[in-house]
Amino acid sequence: MKETNPSHPNRYLIRYGIVAFFLLPFLFFAWKFRFQIELNFSELWWALKNSVYQSTLAGFFVMLLAVPMSFGLASLPVGWRLMASRLLLLPQILPVLFTVLIVFTIVNPFPMGSAGIIILFSVVNLGLATVLIEQAATAKLSSLAVTAEVYSVSRIKFLTKIYFPLMFADLMQIFFLVFVFCMSSFSIPLLAGDGRAVNLEILVFEKVFIDNNWAAGFGVSLVQTFFVFGMSALMLESAGATGTLTHPNLQPSRLLRSKNCIVLIAAFLGLYVTGYVYGIAKSFTHLNFIANYASEILAATMFSLKCLLAFVFLNFCLLYLCLWDQIKSRRLNPALHFISLSTVVAGFSVYLFFPTSPDYDLVKLLLAASVLLFAPLFKLFLQGPIEGLNRQLQIAEVYGLPPSTVIIDIIIRQLHGAFFLWMSVLCVWFSSDYAISRAVGLQTQTLGLVAQGFLSSYRMQASFLMSLLIIIFSVLVLIVLKFLAKAAYVAYKKSHL
Numbered sequence: 001m002k003e004t005n006p007s008h009p010n011r012y013l014i015r016y017g018i019v020a021f022f023l024l025p026f027l028f029f030a031w032k033f034r035f036q037i038e039l040n041f042s043e044l045w046w047a048l049k050n051s052v053y054q055s056t057l058a059g060f061f062v063m064l065l066a067v068p069m070s071f072g073l074a075s076l077p078v079g080w081r082l083m084a085s086r087l088l089l090l091p092q093i094l095p096v097l098f099t100v101l102i103v104f105t106i107v108n109p110f111p112m113g114s115a116g117i118i119i120l121f122s123v124v125n126l127g128l129a130t131v132l133i134e135q136a137a138t139a140k141l142s143s144l145a146v147t148a149e150v151y152s153v154s155r156i157k158f159l160t161k162i163y164f165p166l167m168f169a170d171l172m173q174i175f176f177l178v179f180v181f182c183m184s185s186f187s188i189p190l191l192a193g194d195g196r197a198v199n200l201e202i203l204v205f206e207k208v209f210i211d212n213n214w215a216a217g218f219g220v221s222l223v224q225t226f227f228v229f230g231m232s233a234l235m236l237e238s239a240g241a242t243g244t245l246t247h248p249n250l251q252p253s254r255l256l257r258s259k260n261c262i263v264l265i266a267a268f269l270g271l272y273v274t275g276y277v278y279g280i281a282k283s284f285t286h287l288n289f290i291a292n293y294a295s296e297i298l299a300a301t302m303f304s305l306k307c308l309l310a311f312v313f314l315n316f317c318l319l320y321l322c323l324w325d326q327i328k329s330r331r332l333n334p335a336l337h338f339i340s341l342s343t344v345v346a347g348f349s350v351y352l353f354f355p356t357s358p359d360y361d362l363v364k365l366l367l368a369a370s371v372l373l374f375a376p377l378f379k380l381f382l383q384g385p386i387e388g389l390n391r392q393l394q395i396a397e398v399y400g401l402p403p404s405t406v407i408i409d410i411i412i413r414q415l416h417g418a419f420f421l422w423m424s425v426l427c428v429w430f431s432s433d434y435a436i437s438r439a440v441g442l443q444t445q446t447l448g449l450v451a452q453g454f455l456s457s458y459r460m461q462a463s464f465l466m467s468l469l470i471i472i473f474s475v476l477v478l479i480v481l482k483f484l485a486k487a488a489y490v491a492y493k494k495s496h497l
Contacts, residue, residue: 011328011329014325014328015325015328015329015333017321018321018322018325018333019333019334019335021335021370022338022341022371022375023335024349024367025345025346025349025350025371028350029218029222029352031353039216039220039223040216044203044220044223047198047199047200047202047220048200048223048227050114050198050199051183051201052183053114054117054118054121054182054189054197054199055182055183057118058118058121058122058125058178058179058182059125059175059176059178059182060175061118062121062125062126062129063171063174063178065122065126065130065264066129066133066174067133067171068261068264069126069261069264069265069268070131070137071134071256071258071261072259072265073085073131073134074256075257075258075261075262076262084265084269087269087273088127088128088130088131088268088269089127089128090127090272091123091124091128092124092125092127092128093380093425094428095428095432095433095448096120096124096187096435097187097432097434097448097451097455097467097470098276098432098467099120099123099124100120100188100192100455101279101455101460101463101464101467102123102271102275102276102279103123103275104455104460105279105460106271106275107119110192112192112193112194113193113194113197114193114197116192116197117188117192117197117199119192120188121178121181121182121185123272124181124188125182128178129177129178132170132174132177133167133170133171136167136170137163137167138256140166140167141162141163141166141256142256144162144166145255148162149254149255153255155255163255180228183224183227183228184341184343186342186344186347186435187343187433187434189201189202190434190435191452191455191456200224200227200342201224201343203220204217204221204224204342204344204345205344205348205438205439207220208344208348208351209438214352218348221342221349224342224344224345225342228341279460279464280467280468282464283460283462283465283468284465286459286461286465287465289459289462290466296450297466297469299445300445300446300447300449300450301469303361303444303445303446304431304446304447304448304473305477306362307362307365307366307430307446308427308431308477309477310362310366311365311366311430312423312481314366315370315374315426318370319374319378319382320407322335322336326386327393327403328403332383336375336379336383337375338371338375339375339379341371341372343372343436343439344439346371346372346439347368347436347438347440347441350364350367350440351439351440356443357443358443361440361442361444364441364442365436365437365440365442365446368440369430369433369436372436373426373430377426381418381421381422381425382415382418382419382422385415385418386411386415389411389414389415393406393410408489408492420478423478423481424474424478427474427478427481428470428471428474431447431470431473431474432448432451432470433446433448434449434451434452438452447466447469447470447473448470451463451466451467451470454466
C-alpha cells in the first residue's frame with residue numbers, strides 16, 4: 001500500500017505559490033486587458049531593432065575584451081585572482097547609478113543615444129563576463145592546456161584548435177547572458193538614451209506614462225517578454241558556465257595565461273575606482289547647493305527607510321519559503337530562474353493594478369522590486385554556497401530534521417557571510433533604485449529618484465553626493481539589521497532550549 005505524506009499539500013502550495021508570486025505581473029496583465037492588444041508595427045520594429053542592435057553590440061564588445069582579460073585574470077596568483085574577481089564584479093553588483101556617474105565623469109562629453117547605451121552596457125557586464133570566461137576555461141581546459149604545453153603547442157594553435165572550439169558553447173552562453181541583461185535593462189536607456197535610441201523598454205514606458213495608451217504598452221510588453229524569455233531559454237539550453245562564481249585554487253597552464261593582459265584588468269579597475277573617488281572628491285564643493293534640498297532629501301530618506309525595512313522583511317520571508325521548498329522538493333523553485341524579467345513589464349503591470357495614489361506607493365514598490373531583484377541576487381550570491389551544503393542537507397533529511405532547523409542551524413549558520421553579502425547588495429540596489437520607481441509610477445520621492453533627478457538635469461556633483469548618502473544610509477541600515485538578526489537568532493535558540 002502506498003504511504004501518504006501529509007506534508008505534500010503544503011509543499012505544493014508553497015512551491016507553486018512562490019511561482020505565482022513572481023508571475024503576478026503577467027497575471028495582472030491578463031486580468032486588466034484580457035489580451036486586448038494594440039500594436040504599431042513600424043514603431044515596434046524600430047524599437048526592436050534598436051534593442052537588438054544595442055544588446056548585440058554591447059555583447060560583442062564585452063566578449064572582445066573579456067576573453068583577453070580572462071587570460072590576464074588567470075595570470076594572477078590565487079589570492080590576487082580572487083580579489084581581482086571580486087573587484088571585477090563591482091560594476092555588476094553595484095547599482096547602475098554608480099556606473100553611470102563614473103562613466104559620465106570619465107567620458108566627457110558623453111555620447112547620448114545608442115552609443116552611450118552600448119558603452120554603459122559594456123562597462124556593467126565586462127567584469128562579470130571576464131570572471132565567467134576565466135572560470136569556464138580553467139575548469140574545462142586546464143588538463144588539455146598542460147598536455148598542449150608539454151607537446152610545445154604554440155598559443156595560436158592552442159587558441160584556434162583547442163580553446164575556441166571547446167569554449168564556443170560557453171562563450172555563446174555568456175554572450176546570450178549579456179544580451180538578455182541588456183535587453184531587459186531599463187535604467188541605462190532611461191538615462192543615456194534619446195529620441196533616436198528608443199528601445200522596447202523605453203517604448204513601453206512612453207506608451208504608458210506619456211501617451212497613456214495602455215493597450216499599446218501591453219502589446220509591446222508582450223513582445224518584449226516573449227523575446228527576452230525566448231533568449232533566456234536559448235541561453236539555458238547548455239550547461240552553465242554561468243551557474244556559480246566559485247573560484248578554483250589552482251594556477252592554470254601558461255597557455256591560459258597572459259601577463260600582458262593584466263594591464264587591461266588594471267586599467268578597467270583603475271578607471272572605475274578612481275573615477276568614483278574623483279567624482280566624490282569634486283562633489284564636496286557643491287555641499288551648499290545640495291543643502292537647499294535638505295527637506296526634500298530628508299523626506300526621501302524617511303520614505304526610503306520605511307520601504308527598505310519592509311523590503312528586507314519581505315525578501316527574508318521569500319528566502320525562507322524558497323529554502324523550505326528546496327529542502328522538501330530537493331531542487332530549486334522554478335521562480336528562481338526568472339532572472340531576466342523586464343523592469344518596465346513588471347512595473348507597468350503593478351502600475352495598472354493599483355490606484356495612482358501615494359498611499360499605494362509602498363505596496364507597488366515592494367512588489368515590483370521583489371519580483372525583479374530577488375531571483376538574480378539569489379542566483380548570484382546564495383545558490384552556489386547552498387548547493388555546496390548538499391551533503392549535509394541529505395544527512396539532515398536522513399535524520400528527519402525539520403526544515404526550520406535545517407534552514408537556521410545548518411544553512412544560515414554556516415553561510416552567514418554569504419547571506420550578509422546578499423542582504424548588503426539587496427539594500428544598496430533597492431536604496432539607489434530609480435528605474436523600478438519610475439516604472440511603477442511612484443508618486444513619492446526616494447533617494448534613488450532624487451539622485452536620478454539631479455543626474456537628468458546634469459548636476460553631476462549633486463548626484464555624486466546623493467550616491468555617497470545612499471552608501472552611508474545603506475551601511476547604517478545594515479548595521480541595524482545585523483544587530484536585529486543576532487537578537488532574533490538568540491531569541492530563537494532560547495525558545496528551543
